[in-house]
Amino acid sequence: MAKPSILDLGIRGRTWLAAAYLTIQASLVVTAGLRPDGLFSFQMFNESSRISITLSRRVSTPAGGTIVVPTDGAWEASDAGGVVRHFRWTDRVRDPILRHLGRPVHASYGVAAQLFRLQNALDDVALHLGGDGETRGLVADVRVWKNGRDSYETRLESRARYP
Amino acid sequence: MTSLVRRWQTEEADTYVVSLVRAILGVLLLLSGLGNWREVTIFRGDLGFADVFHIALLPEALLPGRALFAALLVAQLVLAMLVMVGWCARPAMVATAVVGLYLLSCDRLAYHNNRYALLLFALLLAFAPCDRAFVWRRPAETPVRRQGPLWAARLAQLQMSIIYLASGVSKLLDSDWREGRVIGDRLVRATALAVAKGVPAALMEALANPTLASALAKLAIFTELFLAVGLFLPRTRTFALWWGVMFHLTIEATSQVELFTWLSLTVYALFAAPTLRERAVLYHPARPWGGWLARGVARLDWLARFDIRADAGAASGHDFVIVERDGTRATGLLGVACIARATPVLFPLFVPLRLLAFAFSSRV
Numbered sequence A: 001m002a003k004p005s006i007l008d009l010g011i012r013g014r015t016w017l018a019a020a021y022l023t024i025q026a027s028l029v030v031t032a033g034l035r036p037d038g039l040f041s042f043q044m045f046n047e048s049s050r051i052s053i054t055l056s057r058r059v060s061t062p063a064g065g066t067i068v069v070p071t072d073g074a075w076e077a078s079d080a081g082g083v084v085r086h087f088r089w090t091d092r093v094r095d096p097i098l099r100h101l102g103r104p105v106h107a108s109y110g111v112a113a114q115l116f117r118l119q120n121a122l123d124d125v126a127l128h129l130g131g132d133g134e135t136r137g138l139v140a141d142v143r144v145w146k147n148g149r150d151s152y153e154t155r156l157e158s159r160a161r162y163p
Numbered sequence B: 001m002t003s004l005v006r007r008w009q010t011e012e013a014d015t016y017v018v019s020l021v022r023a024i025l026g027v028l029l030l031l032s033g034l035g036n037w038r039e040v041t042i043f044r045g046d047l048g049f050a051d052v053f054h055i056a057l058l059p060e061a062l063l064p065g066r067a068l069f070a071a072l073l074v075a076q077l078v079l080a081m082l083v084m085v086g087w088c089a090r091p092a093m094v095a096t097a098v099v100g101l102y103l104l105s106c107d108r109l110a111y112h113n114n115r116y117a118l119l120l121f122a123l124l125l126a127f128a129p130c131d132r133a134f135v136w137r138r139p140a141e142t143p144v145r146r147q148g149p150l151w152a153a154r155l156a157q158l159q160m161s162i163i164y165l166a167s168g169v170s171k172l173l174d175s176d177w178r179e180g181r182v183i184g185d186r187l188v189r190a191t192a193l194a195v196a197k198g199v200p201a202a203l204m205e206a207l208a209n210p211t212l213a214s215a216l217a218k219l220a221i222f223t224e225l226f227l228a229v230g231l232f233l234p235r236t237r238t239f240a241l242w243w244g245v246m247f248h249l250t251i252e253a254t255s256q257v258e259l260f261t262w263l264s265l266t267v268y269a270l271f272a273a274p275t276l277r278e279r280a281v282l283y284h285p286a287r288p289w290g291g292w293l294a295r296g297v298a299r300l301d302w303l304a305r306f307d308i309r310a311d312a313g314a315a316s317g318h319d320f321v322i323v324e325r326d327g328t329r330a331t332g333l334l335g336v337a338c339i340a341r342a343t344p345v346l347f348p349l350f351v352p353l354r355l356l357a358f359a360f361s362s363r364v
Helices: A011-030 A111-127 B002-010 B016-044 B066-085 B089-106 B113-125 B151-172 B181-196 B201-207 B210-230 B237-254 B260-271 B288-300 B332-341 B344-359
Strands: A050-060 A066-071 A074-078 A084-088 A135-145 A152-157 B012-014 B147-149 B279-283 B306-310 B320-323
Touching: A011 B002, A011 B151, A050 A111, A111 A135, A111 A152, B002 B151, B016 B066, B016 B089, B016 B113, B016 B260, B066 B089, B089 B113, B113 B151, B113 B260, B151 B210, B151 B260, B181 B201, B181 B210, B181 B237, B201 B210, B210 B237, B237 B260, B237 B344, B279 B288, B288 B306, B288 B320, B288 B344, B320 B332, B332 B344
Parallel strands: B279 B306
Antiparallel strands: A050 A066, A050 A135, A074 A084, A135 A152, B012 B147, B279 B320
16 A cells, blocks of 8 residues: 555545635636636636836926826936935836836736736835935826727826825 | 545546656646746846735735745745655645745736646645656556545546636627637737747638637637536547647647646646556557557557557457457557547547548458
């Protein structure tokens, strides 16, 4: 006989493990729609879409309002002491899709997945702009080509910063 | 239904094929681990989770620091090698699944269906006695000692079915998919990749035609739903396996799916009957073609389907005779089709050869 292993389950163990496993898998598949990126639900090739991200910064105007200033992903801003600092979108965003600005890229796992990720990326970068005393928020204008249809544009904005 | 469940709970058979699948999963885990390592190195360098944008499913406090993250990536490679060679393979499979699922939970940007599926199959097969053959530097076990329960292997089969069902139903519910928009646009944009892999450009252009794309989309949806069920029915299993192999090879030729093609084809081996050498190749030792064919089958018979014997009398005047599981005998082109049916690397040729053999029937 082969050496027994802790992984050799008895009849009851097998049944419980299989029941638990199948319940979890079924739940994850059925609830796929609740997750924008369809995580753990095996939605293969769900879309053939592309996105192109144009990044801007929302900055204050002397009149007390704000304007949106385009950026190519790198910008300079002064801190509270007047020292000029350099910032780049890719300092934190290393994702192979979201790191690309200004050109169409494949929207892996679908447009909803990438917009969800991009919103999180905008919030994350805005949160980590220590030393940027000018940027009030980050804005992404996203051109979307969904499943070969005509393109449309949508705008996402990070949570407001109060530098 | 009760008897089906009872049979699933208690079935025991030779674990040779399950062990082979484990060894190949080890190779796939190693390739996947190396891919992870490469991806992290290229896109992140030596930065930790705190230094880069990520979307964690776990609380931030549970994410690993830089050193632990690197150690876990290395651990995945070591565990994959253990799975591959069969040393402590079953605990290593559990460990690699746990580490892999933990890392996926640390950053959903790193999620890929094929990597997740690979971890699930590793986890499930850890509960099968998959370390009784294909263990490096350990003598092969006797057939009696290779006997073991197959419930976990059956659960892995069911997981394959879940993948097809989830994918097929999600496409069926999506009007863009049903109408062929997704597949049409994908084919248009995959033309360069497919041509680079040897697919004729004219074929890709023809497939992207809206009418044909719509038909292809319906075929793809039907295929996934059929495979979810057809793999389990004895009457459709062989054709479902062949259709599935062609389906995955087509996807591999036209898309980038990392390891999913090879993972699916590996798991397909679990649908082979666990009993070994139920078929026979009887060849005439004095005829060169018979000996050549016997040597070829011996090299390609990775699932140990055939008992290969020189037997001039049984070959009854032919170069070779194939004796099927049910005792049916075939020779000539039909015999070659029977070999292809049970030989992984020749399996894509099985249906074409069988169809050809109908035209030149050669049963004896």
